[in-house]
Amino acid sequence: MAKKKILNKKSMDFLEKYLNNAAPTGYEWDGQKIWMDYLKPYVDDFITDTYGTAVGVINPEADYKVVIEGHADEISWYVNYIADNGLIYVIRNGGSDHQIAPSKIVNIHTKNGIVKGVFGWPAIHTRSKAKEEPPKPDNITIDIGAKDKDEVEKMGVHVGCVITYPDQFHILNKDKFVCRALDNRMGGFMIAEVARLLHENKKKLPFGLYITNSVQEEIGLRGAQMITETIKPNMAIVTDVTHDTTTPMIEKKKEGHIEIGKGPVVAYAPAVQQKLRDLIIDTAEEKNIPFQRSALSRATGTDTDAFAYSNGGVASALISLPLRYMHTTVEMVHKEDVENVIRMIYETVLKIKTGDTFSYFE
Numbered sequence: 001m002a003k004k005k006i007l008n009k010k011s012m013d014f015l016e017k018y019l020n021n022a023a024p025t026g027y028e029w030d031g032q033k034i035w036m037d038y039l040k041p042y043v044d045d046f047i048t049d050t051y052g053t054a055v056g057v058i059n060p061e062a063d064y065k066v067v068i069e070g071h072a073d074e075i076s077w078y079v080n081y082i083a084d085n086g087l088i089y090v091i092r093n094g095g096s097d098h099q100i101a102p103s104k105i106v107n108i109h110t111k112n113g114i115v116k117g118v119f120g121w122p123a124i125h126t127r128s129k130a131k132e133e134p135p136k137p138d139n140i141t142i143d144i145g146a147k148d149k150d151e152v153e154k155m156g157v158h159v160g161c162v163i164t165y166p167d168q169f170h171i172l173n174k175d176k177f178v179c180r181a182l183d184n185r186m187g188g189f190m191i192a193e194v195a196r197l198l199h200e201n202k203k204k205l206p207f208g209l210y211i212t213n214s215v216q217e218e219i220g221l222r223g224a225q226m227i228t229e230t231i232k233p234n235m236a237i238v239t240d241v242t243h244d245t246t247t248p249m250i251e252k253k254k255e256g257h258i259e260i261g262k263g264p265v266v267a268y269a270p271a272v273q274q275k276l277r278d279l280i281i282d283t284a285e286e287k288n289i290p291f292q293r294s295a296l297s298r299a300t301g302t303d304t305d306a307f308a309y310s311n312g313g314v315a316s317a318l319i320s321l322p323l324r325y326m327h328t329t330v331e332m333v334h335k336e337d338v339e340n341v342i343r344m345i346y347e348t349v350l351k352i353k354t355g356d357t358f359s360y361f362e
Contacts, residue, residue, distance in 0.1 A: 005339075006193065006197070007339060011193060011196070014038045015189050017034060018031060018034050018038075018185055018189060019168075019169040019181060021034055022074070022107065022109070022164040023072055024075070024093055024162045024164050025074070025094045025215070025219050026051075026162070026215075026216065028072045028215045028216075029052050031072055032048075035072065035213055036054050039192050039211065041199065042058075042196050042198070043057055043058050043195060044057055044058055047210075049226055049230060051226060052215045053072075053212065053213065053214045053215050053227045055210050055212045055213070056195060056210075056211040057208060057209070057210055058205060058208065058209040060208055062206075062207050062208035062354075063208075064206075064208065064234050064355060065208045065232065065234050066208065066209050066234065066236075067233040067307065068194060068210070068212065068237050068239070069214060069237070069239065070185075070212075070238075070240065071184045071188070071215070071218075071223065071240070072185060072188050072215055073215055073218050074183075074185070074218070075093065075094035075181075076162050077091065077092060077106075077163040077164075078159075078162055078163065079157060079158065079159050079160060079162075079163065080159060081159070082159065083141075083149065084149050085147075085148060086144070086149055086152050087120075088108075088117070088142040088143075089141055090140065090141075090142065090163060092137065093162060093219070094218030095327050097327045101119040101135060103121060104119045105117070106118065106166070107163065107164050107166050108142070109163070109164070110155075110158075110161055113156075115157055117142040117145075117163075118142065118143055119143075120141060120142075120143045144157065167329040167330070172332070175336065176260075176332050176333070176334060177333050178332050179329075179331060180328070180329040180330075182323060182331040182333055183240070183241045183327065183331060184217065184239075187241070189338075190239055190321070191211050191345065193342045194211070194342055194349065195209075197346050198346070198349070206353070207234075207352065207354045209349065210233060212224075212227060214303055217240075217303055221302070223303075224238075224303035228307050228311060228314065229310060233307070233314055234314070234315070234356070235273075235276060235314060235316065236304070236307035236308075236315070237280070237316075237345055238302055238307060238316060238317070239318070239319050239321065239341060239345065240302040240321070241320060241322075241326065242258060242265050242320035242321070243255060243258060243322075243324075244258055244259055244322045245259070246259050258322050260332065260333060260337060261322075261336060262290060262322070262337075263289065263290030263291040263292055263336075263340050264292070264319050264320065264322075264337060264341045265294045265319070265321075265322060266293055266317075266318075266319060267294050267304070267317070267318035267320060269295070269296035269298075269318070270298065271299065271304050271305045271309065272300070272304065272308075273317060273358055275359075276358050277317045279348060279352075280317055284344055287347050289343055289347070291340075291344065292322070294320065302318055302320075304318040315356075315357075319345060321333055321338065321341050
């Protein structure tokens with residue numbers, strides 16, 4: 001496919017709707033319904049499982065199965081304790097960053113709908129300059145304007161209610177996408193766009209393609225672990241986000257040099273099957289798709305690990321989208337990187353042959 005504009009108005013409308021919807025870990029189903037509704041014209045069938053992973057399938061009758069995958073969940077908080085004075089203490093649901101919480105508006109999800117609140121913080125005038133205490137999980141609290149615990153409970157808030165940030169999608173300087181939960185609803189968006197392009201370009205695949213939007217990645221790759229046992233794929237190409245390391249306070253000697261706008265990031269790690277990775281790189285070079293490289297020690301920390309080590313071993317690779325400010329409400333990616341991840345997966349899928357084993361011994 002020649003290099004050209006990938007995203008259209010319909011794509012962008014879907015992206016904005018998908019990102020603005022809350023889908024915290026364990027509560028992904030509303031977002032999955034939005035995703036499936038968009039994907040429906042481009043696939044032949046769907047698979048869903050007990051915990052909410054959704055899979056669009058092209059050629060479901062085929063024996064040879066290829067997965068392209070992202071994850072659907074976003075980090076959040078749980079109500080953990082309600083004090084007598086009505087202030088709410090929280091615990092993490094995924095890797096929520098306590099340091100960004102003070103002064104943030106929150107949505108508390110109850111059976112009666114959203115209850116608004118704020119993460120309060122002592123005024124600067126009242127804090128000790130000699131020994132200033134930083135925000136920590138045990139000292140940040142949510143104020144919903146209630147006078148006491150009884151009023152909190154009457155508003156429908158109880159221990160176990162999930163809490164998200166309401167920050168909405170926007171674009172900076174024409175080509176920087178900014179929102180909470182780009183990690184990793186961008187993955188679900190990009191694999192859906194691959195399916196759209198295959199359909200619009202009338203590409204016929206000789207294998208089954210499983211466009212997989214997994215749940216519960218943020219708490220241990222759980223959705224991918226479950227769905228790979230259901231699908232039993234022959235190979236998997238996973239997409240997630242990775243750190244742009246050019247912002248302050250990141251040590252490049254430790255984290256590597258990755259930058260938004262410079263292309264997708266191809267991972268090197270034990271879980272990444274080398275021949276599949278080589279196919280991705282060869283395809284990118286042939287199609288003039290810019291890319292970067294990243295070395296990952298031991299585990300990738302992504303759903304790649306879940307697929308690679310399942311079912312006796314599944315040839316798996318990881319293509320990451322560079323992102324700034326991970327696990328904050330202002331995560332940022334470059335539009336061109338998004339398009340190039342889509343292009344890289346699309347072109348690689350077209351190179352895959354039914355029966356490929358990627359064996360080192362052939």
